[in-house]
Amino acid sequence: GAVVSQHPSWVICKSGTSVKIECRSLDFQATTMFWYRQFPKQSLMLMATSNEGSKATYEQGVEKDKFLINHASLTLSTLTVTSAHPEDSSFYICSDTKQGWEQYFGPGTRLTVT
Amino acid sequence: QKEVEQNSGPLSVPEGAIASLNCTYSDRGSQSFFWYRQYSGKSPELIMSIYSNGDKEDGRFTAQLNKASQYVSLLIRDSQPSDSATYLCAVMGSGNTPLVFGKGTRLSVIA
Numbered sequence: 001g002a003v004v005s006q007h008p009s010w011v012i013c014k015s016g017t018s019v020k021i022e023c024r025s026l027d028f029q030a031t032t033m034f035w036y037r038q039f040p041k042q043s044l045m046l047m048a049t050s051n052e053g054s055k056a057t058y059e060q061g062v063e064k065d066k067f068l069i070n071h072a073s074l075t076l077s078t079l080t081v082t083s084a085h086p087e088d089s090s091f092y093i094c095s096d097t098k099q100g101w102e103q104y105f106g107p108g109t110r111l112t113v114t
Numbered sequence: 115q116k117e118v119e120q121n122s123g124p125l126s127v128p129e130g131a132i133a134s135l136n137c138t139y140s141d142r143g144s145q146s147f148f149w150y151r152q153y154s155g156k157s158p159e160l161i162m163s164i165y166s167n168g169d170k171e172d173g174r175f176t177a178q179l180n181k182a183s184q185y186v187s188l189l190i191r192d193s194q195p196s197d198s199a200t201y202l203c204a205v206m207g208s209g210n211t212p213l214v215f216g217k218g219t220r221l222s223v224i225a
Contacts, residue, residue, distance in 0.1 A: 034212055043202065043217040044158070093157045101146055101163070101206070103213055108157040 003027045004096055006106035013084055013113055020080045021109045023094030029074035030096035034103065035067075038091040050077040050094075084113045116141040118205050120216035129225050133190040137203030137216055140184070146206040147179055148213065149188045151199045158202055162188060193223045 003026040013019050023033055033050040048069050049057040056069035068080040081088055093108040117140040127133045135149075146165055150158035164170045164177040164186065176189040186205075190197055200220045204213040 044215045046212050049212060091157075101165075102148070102160060103204075104160060105150075105157040 004094065004104055004106035006094060006109050008109060009107060010110040011112070013111070015085050015113055016083055018080055018082045019084055019111060020078055021092055021094075021111075023077045023079070023096075023106050025075045025096045028096075028098065030077075031074060032097055033071065033077040034095045034097075035069065035077070035079050036093045036095065036105075038093060038108075044093065047079075052077075081111065084111070086113045089113045116144075116205070116207075116214045118203055118214050118216035120201075120203050120219045122217060123220040124222050125219055126222045126224055127193050129193060129195060129223055131193050133193045133197065133221055133223070135188040135190075135201050135203075135219050135221065137186045137188075138184055139186070139203075139205045139214075141205065141207060141214075142181075142184060144181075144184075144205045144207055147177070147186045148204040148206070149175075149177060149186075150202040150204060151197075152202055152218065153199045190221075193221075195223045195225045197221060198223045 005024045007022045031052045035047045036044040038044050046059050047062045050069050050071040052071045058064045071077040089112050091108050091110050095103040095105045097103050119138045149162040151161050152158045162177040164179045170177045174191045178187045200218040202218045203216040206213050
């Protein structure tokens with residue numbers, strides 16, 4: 001399957017600060033990547049679809065000004081959580097698509113906001 | 115609203131038995147179906163994909179799809195304790211659209 005990396009794997013930040021999470025497609029060029037969030041003991045929640053060279057498409061209820069997504073190259077998408085608060089603490093996972101069908105997930109980034 | 119339903123479990127099976135995981139979906143236009151395995155604290159790992167009616171086998175895993183009944187299942191033969199995880203059913207419409215996930219079924223294989 002496809003290889004996706006994320007950095008950092010975990011991060012602790014103070015309330016009010018911003019955190020950037022990187023998602024890289026290592027073995028092919030991904031024009032589309034997806035960002036998910038998962039709270040403990042819950043399923044994955046799609047946050048946004050990241051499109052290379054254009055604006056991201058956000059799911060209903062996800063604040064685009066708070067969760068900034070940039071997909072500047074075919075292999076890199078970034079998610080910036082701005083002015084993070086404790087309720088933003090979660091497991092953030094990106095995925096890319098191979099041949100437009102199968103989605104492969106990165107290892108995830110665990111964010112803790114204190 | 116596109117929905118994917120799974121029994122949350124936990125489903126407990128003895129080691130060596132067959133584990134059967136089920137999933138139903140609401141969007142009749144769905145074209146691609148996937149099973150992911152997620153260990154606690156880890157991200158989901160794709161284990162099976164199926165696109166047409168019938169069975170697809172890969173090692174100890176068999177995915178079954180019935181589009182008329184809007185039903186997809188995953189069978190795990192000779193279950194091992196290492197198979198203990200949450201199994202997520204995911205469904206995609208056409209093209210490069212986001213997956214819709216079920217809430218997952220927690221499987222526990224008892225040694």
